[in-house]
Amino acid sequence: MHLEVPILKQGEFLIATIQAALSDADLEHLRLALVQRVVRFRSRAVIVDVTAMDVMDSFASRTLREIALMIRLRGAETVIVGIQPEVAFAMVQLGLTLEGVGTALDLEEGLAYLNQKFKTIN
Amino acid sequence: MANRQNPPRKPLERELGQPEIPRNEAPPELLRELVAHLRQNRTQLREEWLRRISETRLLTAMTKEEIFAEATSVYDSYVEALETGTFEALQAYARNLSERIIPRGVETHEVIGIVLLLRDVLARSLFAKYQADFEKLNRILDAYEPAANRIANTVAVGFVQERERVIRQQQEAIRELSTPVLQVRERLLILPIIGVIDPQRARQLTEQLLRGIRTNRAKVVVIDITGVAAMDVTVANHLVQTVEASRLLGATVIVTGLSPEIAQTLVTIGVDLGKMNTVGDLQGGIEQAEKLLGYKVVPVSEPR
Numbered sequence: 001m002h003l004e005v006p007i008l009k010q011g012e013f014l015i016a017t018i019q020a021a022l023s024d025a026d027l028e029h030l031r032l033a034l035v036q037r038v039v040r041f042r043s044r045a046v047i048v049d050v051t052a053m054d055v056m057d058s059f060a061s062r063t064l065r066e067i068a069l070m071i072r073l074r075g076a077e078t079v080i081v082g083i084q085p086e087v088a089f090a091m092v093q094l095g096l097t098l099e100g101v102g103t104a105l106d107l108e109e110g111l112a113y114l115n116q117k118f119k120t121i122n
Numbered sequence: 123m124a125n126r127q128n129p130p131r132k133p134l135e136r137e138l139g140q141p142e143i144p145r146n147e148a149p150p151e152l153l154r155e156l157v158a159h160l161r162q163n164r165t166q167l168r169e170e171w172l173r174r175i176s177e178t179r180l181l182t183a184m185t186k187e188e189i190f191a192e193a194t195s196v197y198d199s200y201v202e203a204l205e206t207g208t209f210e211a212l213q214a215y216a217r218n219l220s221e222r223i224i225p226r227g228v229e230t231h232e233v234i235g236i237v238l239l240l241r242d243v244l245a246r247s248l249f250a251k252y253q254a255d256f257e258k259l260n261r262i263l264d265a266y267e268p269a270a271n272r273i274a275n276t277v278a279v280g281f282v283q284e285r286e287r288v289i290r291q292q293q294e295a296i297r298e299l300s301t302p303v304l305q306v307r308e309r310l311l312i313l314p315i316i317g318v319i320d321p322q323r324a325r326q327l328t329e330q331l332l333r334g335i336r337t338n339r340a341k342v343v344v345i346d347i348t349g350v351a352a353m354d355v356t357v358a359n360h361l362v363q364t365v366e367a368s369r370l371l372g373a374t375v376i377v378t379g380l381s382p383e384i385a386q387t388l389v390t391i392g393v394d395l396g397k398m399n400t401v402g403d404l405q406g407g408i409e410q411a412e413k414l415l416g417y418k419v420v421p422v423s424e425p426r
Contacts (some may be wrong), residue, residue, distance in 0.1 A: 081372070085332035088370040092363040097370070104372035105339060113372070 005030045009041055013114060015107070017049040027063045034067055038076050044118060046071050047110045051082030061096035068101040077117070078102060081110035152265045157205040159251060160244060168197050171236075171243045178239070180232045184223070192219065193236075200240060204269050209276050216280030224285055233281045234274070241270045301327055303334035309341040310411050312404070316349030324360035328367060335373045342411040343368055346404045348379030358393040365398055374414060375399060378407035 003026045008015045014037060016030065034046055048064065050056070068078035079102040083091070091097065104110040160167065172193055175181060181189055195215065203212040220233070248266060252259035296317065304312050311334055315327065331343065345364070347353075353361075365375040376399045380388075401407040412419060 080370075083370045085329070085336055085367075085371065088332055088367040089328060091370060092366045097366045103370050105336065109339070109341075109372055 002026065002029070005033070007033060007037060009043070012044040012118075013111070014038060014041065014043045014046045015049065016046065017052075019052050021053065021055060022060070024059050024063075027060060031063055031067050031070070035070050035074060038071055038074050043076055045077040045079065045114045047079050047081055047107065047114070049082045049107050049110075050080060050087075051084070051106065054084060054087065056083070056087050056091055056096065058094060058096055061091060061094075061098060065098050065101055068098075077114065079104050079110040079113060082106050152261055153204065153207075153269075156248070156262055156266055157201055159248070160201045160204070163247060164197065164201075167243055167247055168193060170247075171197070171240050174239045174243060175236055178235065180235050180239075181228060183226045183228055196236075197240070200273060203273050203276075204266070207269070209272065212273060213276050213280055216277040217284050220281045220284035224281075224288055230278070230281060230285070234278045237274045237277045241274055244270070301330065303330050305334075305338050305340070306408065307412070307415070307417065309339060309415055310344070310408075311335065311338060311340045311342075312344045312346060312408070314346045314349065314404075317351075319350060319353075319357045319360070321356060321360065324357060324364075328360070328364045331364060332367055332371060335368060335371050340373050342374050342376065342414050344376045344378055344404065344407040344411050346379045346407065347377065347384070348381070348404065350381075350384070353384045353387055355391050355393065358388055358391070362393065362397065369397075376401055376407045376411055378402065378404045 003020060003022060005016050005018055005022070005026070008017075014034065016034060018030075022030070034048075037043070038046055046067075048067065050064075053060070064080055068080070071078045080098060081104045083103065102113065104113045172190065175189060175193070176186075184192075196219075199212045199215045203209055223233075245263070245266065248262055249259065252262060301313060301315055304314075306312050311331070313327070313331055313334075319327070331345075334340065335343065345361075347361075361377070365377070368375045378401045380400060399410075401410055409419075
């Protein structure tokens with residue numbers, strides 16, 4: 001069963017909220033959808049909310065990083081928000097550190113981080 | 123790790139190809155005779171034992187009077203254990219004794235040494251008494267040796283167990299006073315680390331910090347390691363992991379108070395500290411954290 005991740009447009013940002021554990025195919029689908037829409041909606045940034053993920057394996061982590069790098073190439077920013085403490089701990093032990101990807105505590109923080117960032121640019 | 127096992131040993135007699143000497147349960151009258159002998163010669167044997175103890179320079183941490191008092195009780199419990207064949211009382215005494223002498227720096231080899239000395243002193247006296255009657259000596263020793271060895275065993279195990287208990291207790295105490303995660307300003311945490319960091323503690327620290335970041339919604343964390351004397355590869359990597367995990371939660375980590383020695387070690391072992399934000403001391407770290415958070419601290423007026 002294919003699990004669609006809802007992607008909401010919120011002003012200049014896109015917000016993707018992962019609501020359950022995703023299969024590898026779902027993740028790839030999410031990657032494609034985000035990379036397409038970021039240009040279609042002329043978004044300045046993408047927020048991926050992973051609060052509901054209680055496991056982050058190497059594929060998921062790599063895909064998130066790829067999403068961030070691809071979106072940068074498409075001219076926007078990415079912030080991963082809502083990584084759980086236990087998940088973060090497990091990730092660094094596996095060496096999955098999402099290098100070069102913005103992170104924030106939760107959605108609110110992520111929005112604050114982006115607003116701050118774009119304010120300083122403009 | 124600890125459960126390395128020795129291969130099972132065959133009985134000594136068969137190994138050496140000697141004829142088996144029949145070993146029966148010690149008849150009670152023999153044991154009674156033995157105990158009576160030890161009771162009768164209590165003063166003399168105890169003196170002999172004490173002489174041997176001071177000769178071999180054991181228990182140097184204790185005074186002569188203390189050794190005398192302890193030796194008397196050990197001797198009496200020893201004879202009692204021989205007589206009754208029950209070791210509970212002796213075990214309790216050994217534990218109690220260990221509790222008193224461990225803090226004074228008495229070592230395991232000393233405790234085992236004195237018990238073995240007592241065993242030898244008593245065995246000698248048996249030899250002397252029964253030297254005319256070899257068969258009887260043999261039977262007496264049959265009764266004496268297993269009991270004596272069990273006593274030595276009991277005391278040694280009791281001492282070691284007590285020591286381990288003390289060590290465990292201290293480890294727990296250290297862990298408990300471990301590490302507070304403190305909020306010094308809105309969204310700013312400090313984590314002062316003091317003492318030795320082992321992998322278990324490092325893990326606990328990281329978990330505490332990550333939880334603290336979430337509950338306090340922290341943006342910046344200052345980890346102060348002024349109180350950490352030494353750091354090896356494992357611990358350094360744990361520190362790096364803590365920094366990375368905090369970043370995944372959206373918090374920036376500033377490490378402060380790296381001593382010259384630790385800096386030297388880290389450079390020598392080549393730990394990648396590129397991701398780490400380091401500032402000389404805790405004050406500098408807090409100042410930088412305030413800057414990151416957009417605080418500006420100015421004196422309100424001249425100090426009164």
